[in-house]
Amino acid sequence: ALDAVELMNVGVNYMREHVIQDARIHYVIERGGDQPNIVPPYARSWYLIRAPEREQVEEIYNWILDIAKGAALMTQTQHKIEFIKGVYNKIPNRTIAETIVKNMRLIGLPKYSDEDLKFAEEIAKTIPMEAKINQLKKSKRPGWEKLIDKLIDDEIPDPWGEGEVSHGSTDVADVSWQxxxxxxxxxxxxxxTPGHSWQNVAQCRVGLGHKSLIFAAKTMAATALDLLMNKDLLEKAKEEHKNRLRGRKYKSPLPPDHKPPLDAWKK
Incomplete structure (x- = not known):
C-alpha cells in the first residue's frame, strides 16, 4: 500500500510541470506503516489542490484521481477516495472595497498603548529583516518599501491587487458567488509576522489584536450601514457582482450525499 502512495506522489510531482503556474498541490503521508521490515497493508495520504479558478481545481483534481488509479493498478492494491472539503475562488467587489477604505479613514487608526508597542518591539526582534522584506514584497502593497523600517503599518492605502492571485483558501469565497x-x-x-506562527498567535491575544479587531468591527458596521442606507451604492455593488460573474453559476464542490468527515483526522 505504501508503494502505491509513493508512486502516486511521484506521478503527481511529474504532473506539476504540466499544470498552470499558479496552481498549488500539497500532500502529506498520514499513514505509512508501522515497521520498516514489514510491507504495510494500509497507507493513506492527504492532498490539497489550489488554483485561481474552480474549473482549474476540478481539472487538476480529476487528473490526480487518474494518477491514484494508476498507482493502484501498478501495485495491485485497492484505493478509496475520501472527499474532505472544497471551496471556490473569490469574486472581488471594488465598490464595497472603496466603501470600506472610506470608513476606515473616517473611524481612524487604532490607538496603541505604550505597553502594546513595547510588546510589538519584542516580537519584531524575533523576525529577521530578510523575512520581513520578503513578506512585504509578497503583499504587493503599494509603497511597501517605505514600511521596511516601521513597526506597524500606520497608513490606510487605497484598495490594490486587482487581478492578483491569492494562494490562500477560504469558504468566504463561496459566499462571494452568492x-x-x-x-x-x-x-x-x-x-x-509570518502566518501560522507563534508570533501570529501571541499578538492576536493581546492589545494589538484586540484593538485591530474592534477597528475591523466598526468598519464592517459602518459599511453595512452605508449599504442599508444608500440604495444607489447597494445597486452599484450588485451590478459589479453580476458583471464579474459573467453568467457563471455556482455549483457546490461537495458531492450531493457528502457528510462532514468528522473522523477524517483520527489516527
Whole structure:
C-alpha cells in the first residue's frame, strides 16, 4: 500500500510541470506503516489542490484521481477516495472595497498603548529583516518599501491587487458567488509576522489584536450601514457582482450525499 502512495506522489510531482503556474498541490503521508521490515497493508495520504479558478481545481483534481488509479493498478492494491472539503475562488467587489477604505479613514487608526508597542518591539526582534522584506514584497502593497523600517503599518492605502492571485483558501469565497463580498485586513501584527506562527498567535491575544479587531468591527458596521442606507451604492455593488460573474453559476464542490468527515483526522 505504501508503494502505491509513493508512486502516486511521484506521478503527481511529474504532473506539476504540466499544470498552470499558479496552481498549488500539497500532500502529506498520514499513514505509512508501522515497521520498516514489514510491507504495510494500509497507507493513506492527504492532498490539497489550489488554483485561481474552480474549473482549474476540478481539472487538476480529476487528473490526480487518474494518477491514484494508476498507482493502484501498478501495485495491485485497492484505493478509496475520501472527499474532505472544497471551496471556490473569490469574486472581488471594488465598490464595497472603496466603501470600506472610506470608513476606515473616517473611524481612524487604532490607538496603541505604550505597553502594546513595547510588546510589538519584542516580537519584531524575533523576525529577521530578510523575512520581513520578503513578506512585504509578497503583499504587493503599494509603497511597501517605505514600511521596511516601521513597526506597524500606520497608513490606510487605497484598495490594490486587482487581478492578483491569492494562494490562500477560504469558504468566504463561496459566499462571494452568492452576494457581493469583500475581505479586508487590519494591522493585527507587526510587519513581517509570518502566518501560522507563534508570533501570529501571541499578538492576536493581546492589545494589538484586540484593538485591530474592534477597528475591523466598526468598519464592517459602518459599511453595512452605508449599504442599508444608500440604495444607489447597494445597486452599484450588485451590478459589479453580476458583471464579474459573467453568467457563471455556482455549483457546490461537495458531492450531493457528502457528510462532514468528522473522523477524517483520527489516527
Amino acid at each position: 452576494a457581493p463580498t469583500v475581505e479586508f485586513g487590519t494591522a493585527t501584527w507587526v510587519l513581517g
